[in-house]
Amino acid sequence: MEFIINKESLLEVLSKVEKLVKTKTSNPILQGFYLEVKSDKIIVIGSDLNTTIRYELPVLFEDESILINKEGKVVVPYQLYEIAKKVKTELSISLDDTQLVIKHGKKKKSEFKLSVFKAEEYPKLPRFDGIEPTLSIKGTEFNSFIKKTGYAASSSDARPVLQGICFEITEDKLRLVCTDSHRLGVIDVTESHKESRKIIIPAKSILESLKSFDLSEKVTVFCENDRMLILQNNNLTFYCRLLEGTYPDVSRLIPKEHLAEMKISRKEFLEGFEMINGLTNAADNETKGIVKLHVNGVATLSTYQAQTGSGKIEIDYESLEGEDNFDIAFNNNYMIDTLKAMESEYVSFKYQGSMRPFLLTPCDSSHEEIQLILPVRNK
Amino acid sequence: MEFIINKESLLEVLSKVEKLVKTKTSNPILQGFYLEVKSDKIIVIGSDLNTTIRYELPVLFEDESILINKEGKVVVPYQLYEIAKKVKTELSISLDDTQLVIKHGKKKKSEFKLSVFKAEEYPKLPRFDGIEPTLSIKGTEFNSFIKKTGYAASSSDARPVLQGICFEITEDKLRLVCTDSHRLGVIDVTESHKESRKIIIPAKSILESLKSFDLSEKVTVFCENDRMLILQNNNLTFYCRLLEGTYPDVSRLIPKEHLAEMKISRKEFLEGFEMINGLTNAADNETKGIVKLHVNGVATLSTYQAQTGSGKIEIDYESLEGEDNFDIAFNNNYMIDTLKAMESEYVSFKYQGSMRPFLLTPCDSSHEEIQLILPVRNK
Numbered sequence: 001m002e003f004i005i006n007k008e009s010l011l012e013v014l015s016k017v018e019k020l021v022k023t024k025t026s027n028p029i030l031q032g033f034y035l036e037v038k039s040d041k042i043i044v045i046g047s048d049l050n051t052t053i054r055y056e057l058p059v060l061f062e063d064e065s066i067l068i069n070k071e072g073k074v075v076v077p078y079q080l081y082e083i084a085k086k087v088k089t090e091l092s093i094s095l096d097d098t099q100l101v102i103k104h105g106k107k108k109k110s111e112f113k114l115s116v117f118k119a120e121e122y123p124k125l126p127r128f129d130g131i132e133p134t135l136s137i138k139g140t141e142f143n144s145f146i147k148k149t150g151y152a153a154s155s156s157d158a159r160p161v162l163q164g165i166c167f168e169i170t171e172d173k174l175r176l177v178c179t180d181s182h183r184l185g186v187i188d189v190t191e192s193h194k195e196s197r198k199i200i201i202p203a204k205s206i207l208e209s210l211k212s213f214d215l216s217e218k219v220t221v222f223c224e225n226d227r228m229l230i231l232q233n234n235n236l237t238f239y240c241r242l243l244e245g246t247y248p249d250v251s252r253l254i255p256k257e258h259l260a261e262m263k264i265s266r267k268e269f270l271e272g273f274e275m276i277n278g279l280t281n282a283a284d285n286e287t288k289g290i291v292k293l294h295v296n297g298v299a300t301l302s303t304y305q306a307q308t309g310s311g312k313i314e315i316d317y318e319s320l321e322g323e324d325n326f327d328i329a330f331n332n333n334y335m336i337d338t339l340k341a342m343e344s345e346y347v348s349f350k351y352q353g354s355m356r357p358f359l360l361t362p363c364d365s366s367h368e369e370i371q372l373i374l375p376v377r378n379k
Numbered sequence: 380m381e382f383i384i385n386k387e388s389l390l391e392v393l394s395k396v397e398k399l400v401k402t403k404t405s406n407p408i409l410q411g412f413y414l415e416v417k418s419d420k421i422i423v424i425g426s427d428l429n430t431t432i433r434y435e436l437p438v439l440f441e442d443e444s445i446l447i448n449k450e451g452k453v454v455v456p457y458q459l460y461e462i463a464k465k466v467k468t469e470l471s472i473s474l475d476d477t478q479l480v481i482k483h484g485k486k487k488k489s490e491f492k493l494s495v496f497k498a499e500e501y502p503k504l505p506r507f508d509g510i511e512p513t514l515s516i517k518g519t520e521f522n523s524f525i526k527k528t529g530y531a532a533s534s535s536d537a538r539p540v541l542q543g544i545c546f547e548i549t550e551d552k553l554r555l556v557c558t559d560s561h562r563l564g565v566i567d568v569t570e571s572h573k574e575s576r577k578i579i580i581p582a583k584s585i586l587e588s589l590k591s592f593d594l595s596e597k598v599t600v601f602c603e604n605d606r607m608l609i610l611q612n613n614n615l616t617f618y619c620r621l622l623e624g625t626y627p628d629v630s631r632l633i634p635k636e637h638l639a640e641m642k643i644s645r646k647e648f649l650e651g652f653e654m655i656n657g658l659t660n661a662a663d664n665e666t667k668g669i670v671k672l673h674v675n676g677v678a679t680l681s682t683y684q685a686q687t688g689s690g691k692i693e694i695d696y697e698s699l700e701g702e703d704n705f706d707i708a709f710n711n712n713y714m715i716d717t718l719k720a721m722e723s724e725y726v727s728f729k730y731q732g733s734m735r736p737f738l739l740t741p742c743d744s745s746h747e748e749i750q751l752i753l754p755v756r757n758k
Binding site: 077087100112115272277310311312313314 | 456461462465478479489490492493494650651653654656657658661686687689690693
């Protein structure tokens with residue numbers, strides 16, 4: 001291996017997988033970058049055991065920022081990334097038996113020798129060339145679907161399946177479901193598929209990895225088996241261990257009817273909950289984090305904390321059908337998360353009783369989306 | 380109390396003391412802002428018990444962003460700051476018996492009622508109208524002196540006096556000294572004072588509070604007694620409990636002579652230590668964080684970590700007097716802190732033996748500055 005690369009190109013490659021390499025794992029080889037240099041591309045792989053990202057940078061003939069003299073592959077320590085961040089121009093990198101030699105600069109003659117692992121010792125990635133893709137989605141849509149559901153994933157270890165987003169693929173539909181049992185996000189997309197699958201993707205892994213995706217390109221989903229998901233996105237391949245277990249059936253939770261439907265500006269609604277949030281979270285044991293919504297000609301958010309004080313915000317709604325006089329109480333942080341995850345200008349707030357879950361749906365969306373929050377007892 | 384104030388002006392006032400209010404203290408009244416509205420000014424006080432800041436915003440006759448209808452004073456909870464951050468335009472604030480009533484907006488009718496403490500219950504601040512100022516310094520210089528010494532303060536509770544910056548005021552000199560016993564920063568300014576004093580200011584308090592200072596205005600120092608320091612800076616007054624104890628005499632630590640003096644670009648020197656820092660800090664027990672400097676025609680920084688690898692950076696020096704062949708090893712993080720705290724384009728590295736402390740001094744400075752670092756055994 002012997003190549004010259006400018007700082008920006010090296011950082012571009014390494015930054016795609018850097019977060020996975022930085023994660024502490026028990027396997028020392030995973031604390032390094034797998035780096036492979038070919039005449040026409042540079043390949044980097046980073047893994048935290050559960051999630052792996054492989055990124056390929058094509059090297060074009062006319063590209064002057066990279067000059068490849070000799071092919072090769074090796075696993076190099078994280079410090080390569082730290083050095084690349086600090087240097088100013090190009091780096092000359094070569095493999096000298098058991099060390100990666102990095103030279104940099106003219107005046108500041110610097111030379112680093114990093115201990116390496118053999119590339120052959122790096123865990124093998126599953127091959128999927130022969131596998132039919134399960135489905136293919138626009139990058140922007142994939143990103144939006146993951147964000148609109150993944151926010152509702154549980155962060156507790158109590159029920160590991162609830163840390164995931166459930167992808168239900170049937171012949172005529174794709175459904176994404178995510179719940180921590182207090183709130184729920186559901187996306188339904190009508191489209192035809194050749195096979196039916198139900199897989200649970202770790203929400204945290206995919207949410208963090210989305211930053212490395214090129215959202216202007218499509219995302220192709222491969223289910224290699226029941227344990228592994230593979231996503232292909234332009235020059236990036238994402239491998240992820242699926243969560244095992246049975247995802248709860250949420251369909252019976254979603255009410256079909258409602259007593260009232262209020263259309264309201266999502267932005268104004270969100271601003272109201274954010275404005276009152278400092279007060280709802282002021283320490284006051286049982287009512288901590290709880291906000292009340294009273295609708296009667298206007299939507300009124302209120303909170304009362306014995307120690308700190310009270311707050312009341314009135315927001316005009318756009319329209320209301322059904323019962324125009326109701327109260328419901330719920331966790332204000334959940335409401336803020338949900339309204340932030342949604343995108344449409346107006347949302348429908350669907351009420352079906354002060355002790356029954358309420359729904360939020362977008363008033364303008366290209367796909368079916370349901371957001372549900374469980375209320376708390378109104379004290 | 381009754382006034383109307385726009386969001387920006389209220390935030391300007393509260394943000395000067397917000398950090399102190401947010402600090403958890405056992406005294407509930409200190410978890411609030413002392414707020415006093417007069418016809419010509421708004422006064423706010425925040426305190427974390429050890430440090431107190433009082434800020435006065437003058438209200439000018441022609442100022443349309445503040446309208447004062449009724450004077451008054453009260454202590455209000457932290458949530459006032461959170462509300463002010465979230466609102467968009469002006470707030471109407473009034474005192475209604477035991478509550479501060481905050482109204483905001485036209486369309487979004489919002490109203491907050493915050494529980495208050497009586498202003499009379501807030502701890503009294505010491506008066507210093509009759510006291511002669513001990514000294515007066517330009518804001519920019521004060522800031523620079525504090526930063527060039529305070530970085531070297533100890534963060535350990537083992538010897539509390541080492542958490543402070545020692546101000547030694549004598550008839551003809553001001554000396555600032557700060558050391559954690561591994562490194563040392565000293566500033567000497569020749570000027571005449573009426574009195575002699577030696578006080579120890581908590582470094583963390585003053586470094587954090589400097590952000591609220593107006594550095595274009597001078598800082599006047601009042602020593603009300605041996606327990607309290609008062610700084611006056613434009614509209615802001617800073618009160619701080621002094622550290623008690625005897626500050627170590629550091630003058631005998633500072634060598635008067637040296638075997639070699641190397642003049643080198645501060646920026647290039649710093650970049651070298653930063654570039655090698657990822658490697659020096661790679662876990663490797665005893666040599667962790669240690670960098671070696673070898674000077675022989677050129678300055679060479681190097682590190683060797685058995686697990687990760689080695690690095691070597693050569694930096695041309697500007698000039699060298701004395702012995703041009705020496706080695707010294709020291710903590711790389713200390714070196715980076717020191718070079719960052721310094722300001723001049725070139726620094727002098729003064730070597731006096733591989734097991735003796737070395738000095739860094741600015742090659743261009745309006746005041747005397749000495750930075751000292753203890754070496755470690757060169758393995």
